Amino acid sequence: MPVGSPIQLAILTLIASIGSAQAQEQTPSAAEKKATSDSTAISEVIVTGTKRATSLQRTPVAITAIGAAALDDAHVQTIQDVVNLVPGFQATSQGDHGVITMTLRGVGNDSAKTEYADPEVASFVNGVYSPRPEGATSLLFDLEGIEVLRGPQGTLWGRNATVGAVNMQTAKPVIGQSSGTFEGGLGSYKRTGVRGAFNVPVSDTMALRFAFVNEKHDGYVDYQGVPNIPLASQQAAFLAGGGKLADFKPIDPNLFVQDGAKYGAQDQSAARVSVLWKPTPALRIDASYEKFMDRGTPSMNLLQTPRAGYSLWSALIDTAPALKRDTDAVRGRIEYALNDSMNVVYVGGYSKFSGSSKFDQDGGAKVPTSFTTNGVYQANNTVSSNYTNYSHELNLQSVGKRDIDWQLGLYYGSETNDMRFDIPIMNGTQQGTVSWQGSFIQPKETVESSAAFGQATWNASDALHLTGGLRYTSDKRANIGGRGYGWTGNAALTQAAITPNVDPRDPNSNFAVSSMNDGNYSSNKVTGLLRAAYDVNQDHMIYGSVSTGYKSGGLQDGGKPYGPETLTSYEFGSKSSFLGGSVKWNNALYYQDFKDFQFSAPITNPDGSHGLATSNAEGAKIYGFESELAAKLTKEDKLQISLAITKAKLGNLIGGSNDYSLPVCKVPGISNCLDVSNNTMPHAPTFSAQVMYQHTFNLSHGTLTPRISLHYETSSWLSVFNLGEGDKQNAYTRTDLGLRYAASGKTAWYVDAFVRNAGDGNVKTSALNGFGPWMAQYLPPRTYGINVGLDF
Structure with missing residues (x-):
């Protein structure tokens, strides 16, 4: 390793922090005490990462x-907004399902947006697992x-972590308190937003909390004009393509599409x-019901080199966007002190x-020269899901201070899903001849996981703490009646999309069964954790x-199984x-050593x-360094710095994907593929950093x-294929700005203005060239807005 390399600097930084720790006197930690408003100490942060309420430090x-x-300061609305706040965290938009997929420490799965692929980063709400990426958005x-939580979390948190x-x-209800908050806002792209929450005491043992939100803005993607192609040119192109003049x-x-809702709208x-009930000092019951509705539109594949006369944020659209998502969720927690x-x-x-949903997969990559030539019409339509x-x-x-802190647990999760997904692909335009089209109908797929x-943790002394953990997991999957239906091409039947x-x-x-997807899969695995922690001083x-991680295998089209993936992590x-x-x-x-890493793609x-x-790569090797610093420089000045250094290399894998133009495959079973062995993993910049600073001016009435937030990262690949500039996001810096006025006095109102990007x-965030020219999806362009709120 060369002197001064990022990883070597990371090691030196870690050693320096340990050296600093050893040089400190054995005095009580101010960080372990709640900071007051006139103090420069940072308030204690309580986390539940070990399934207990513990201090972050x-x-x-x-x-x-x-x-x-x-x-609130970062205006976080979705998981994608959290990216800049966490080292080594990435989130990518995937247009056809309107979902966001997550990558952590260089590992993720961009295809974890349907029932056929699971994520490597698990999502929970109040400790309840959210199995589908729709819930995370x-x-x-x-x-x-x-x-x-970074690193394998399977011992306590379970599947797909x-x-x-x-x-x-x-936010939970508070007994004995009447309070609330309300906020409304306006912004660019005709943005309107309103949100609020109200805490209502019911009795001395019960309280309710009501919360709501609505966020709307127009889409970012403008519609390009109808192609102006002379009729004679259309005829010539049609004839050159083998057509007969009588069929023109x-x-x-x-x-x-020229008007209506645009792609990228919210x-x-x-x-x-939510309800909190504490009928006795020993018993606490939390429960909530949540309803979510999405009537926005998907994000869009855009030409990386814009068409002449048009901006990047425009596309030649032949499928109007549509997105409908409804989620109902009930969550509960019952905690009882036995003694x-x-x-x-x-x-x-x-x-x-x-x-x-309806999604224009081709994105107008090519302008048709006639109704059957040059252009491509492909719509990815989720009819139902x-x-x-x-x-x-x-x-x-166990609770309280003990020589051994312990916990035992049982888990059971189940999932049932059904869907229909159609893909019509036509030559030229929707009027043209069929290139290929299919329908995937999954009437029932089940998943069961028990553990x-x-x-x-043995508190061997006041300073030394040794932890061990084991988890046994059993997974079962069944695909019942799933079928893929492909185009037969019978000239006597309909030729329409x-x-x-x-x-x-x-x-x-004009369709017939092309794949029988029935199948059963089961597997089990023991994973574990060994950890030693030493308090140098307070x-x-x-x-x-x-620690070891595990993600179950499963079933793919044709009912064929794919294997589980495992991970050993040293930290x-x-x-x-x-x-x-x-x-x-x-x-x-x-350092993370993957075995049988799962790679999923349309082929x-x-x-x-x-x-x-879904294929199992031989594995992957990932190592890196993360650092987070928070400083309260004065009572009025706050600074946060985080950085991540990541090196992620894939093992042996022959990968195929319809999203990319790949050579003819020599491996049986796939038409086009590429040897991606030892390629760099996608969404894994070698270096990324975030700096946030804010200063508070004390005025007479408030x-x-x-505040300013700067995010920088080096270049990163957007797929495992590493196909050059089109498949890469170059190094960039992103700046977010904010200005907040908070009034003092009995009425706690505020005004908050922001500029993002x-x-x-x-x-x-993703790229493809399967239609010829390079296309990509992007983070939103510059947006701005202002919110006015009231706390009472």
Whole structure:
């Protein structure tokens, strides 16, 4: 390793933090005490990453905890907004399903947006697992905070937490308190927003909380004009393509969308009612019901080199956008103190999702020269998608100060889903001839996961803490009646693009079964954790751990199974407080060894049929360093700095994907593929950093707080194929600005103005060139707005 390399600097930084820790005197930690408003100490942060309420600085896990105030300052609405607040965290937009997929420490799965692929980063709301990525994109409103746990979390958190977990904690009712908050706002792209929450005491043992939100703005993507192609040119192109003059039709201009809702629009609403009941000092019951509705539009694939005469944020659209998502979720937690040394906790939830969408997959990549030539019409249409999920966990744990802290748990989760997904692909325009089209109908797929786990920490001394944990997981999947229907090409039957009112099971539909997807899959695995933590003194801690992760295999098109993936992670970290608690500095150095990493992508089979395939790579090697520093420089000045250094290399894998132009495959079973062995993993910049600073000016009737947030990262690949500039996001810096005035006195009102992506940079989140020219999806352009709120 060359001197001065990023990883070497990371190691030196970690050693420096440990050296600083050892040089400190053994004095009480101000960071462990709640800071007052006139203090320069940073308030203690309580986290639940170990399924217990513990101080962040005393928890030997790499956790980023983002409180409600920080979420408001950053105007966080979705998981994608959290990216800049967590080192080593990435989130990518995926247009056809209107979902966001997550990558942590260089590992994720861009195809984890349907029932065929699971994420490596698990999402939880109040400790209840959210199995589908749709749930993770729901509006993040009225939260106590978000905890992002980095590294394998399977021992305590369960399935699909291979490289990390995100736990969102909603605000809970407060007994005996009448309070509320209300906020309304306006902004660019005709943005309107309103949100609020009200706490209502019912009795001396019960309280309710009502929260709601609605956010709307117009889409970012303008419609390009109808192609102006002379009729003679259309005829010439049609004839050159092998057509007969008698069959010629002029391009129908009505096939190109010119008005209506644009791609990239937001129209999301949610409401939640929560109840807290404490009938006795020993019993606490929390329960909530939440409704989420999305009537916005998907994000869009855009030409990376804009068409002449048009801006980047425009496209030649032939499929009007549509997105409908509804989620109902019930979550609950019951905690009972059996005695002074033992608690039993039940955490359970039920969620139901239904949705549909229409998406212009081709994005107008090519302008048609006639109704059957040059252009491509491809619509990805989710006709219906339904998921039902149950989650139950029972946990018995010790409480209080003991020589051995322990917990035992049982978990059961189940999921049932059904869907229909249509893909019509036509030559030229929607009027043209069929290139290929198919319909995937999944009437029933089930997932069951059960587990037993235990973890214990031996407090060998006041300073040394040794932890061990094991989890046994059993997974079962079944695909019942799933079928893929492909185009038969019968000239005597209809030649039109498939629509939802076409039943591909009908022999006269011109479709026939192309894949039988029935199948069963089961697997089990034991994963574990070993960790040692040492309190150098009350202000400094170091820790080291070895942990394993596991993600179940499953079934793909054709009922073919794919194998599970496993991970062994080695981590060494430090957590320190300096200057009486006004500076906190946390570091983590890690190495992750993957086996059988799952890669999923849409492919074309040698017989011309299409499907989603999952392959197991030989593995992947990832190592890196993360550092987070928070400083309260004065009572009025706050500074936060985080950085991540990541090196992620894939093992041996032959990968295929319809989203990319790839050479003919020599491996049986895939038409086009590429050897991506030893390529760099996508969404894994070598270096990324975030700096946030704010200063509070004390005025006669309130405070004025300007803030600035800078995010920088080096270049990163957007796919495992590493296909050059089109498949890469170059190094960039993003700036967000804010200015908040908060009035003092009896009426606590505020005005908050913000500018996001102030430099109006174009940051890619995904890319493809399967239609010829390079296209990409992007983070939103520059947006701005103002919110006015009242706390009472």
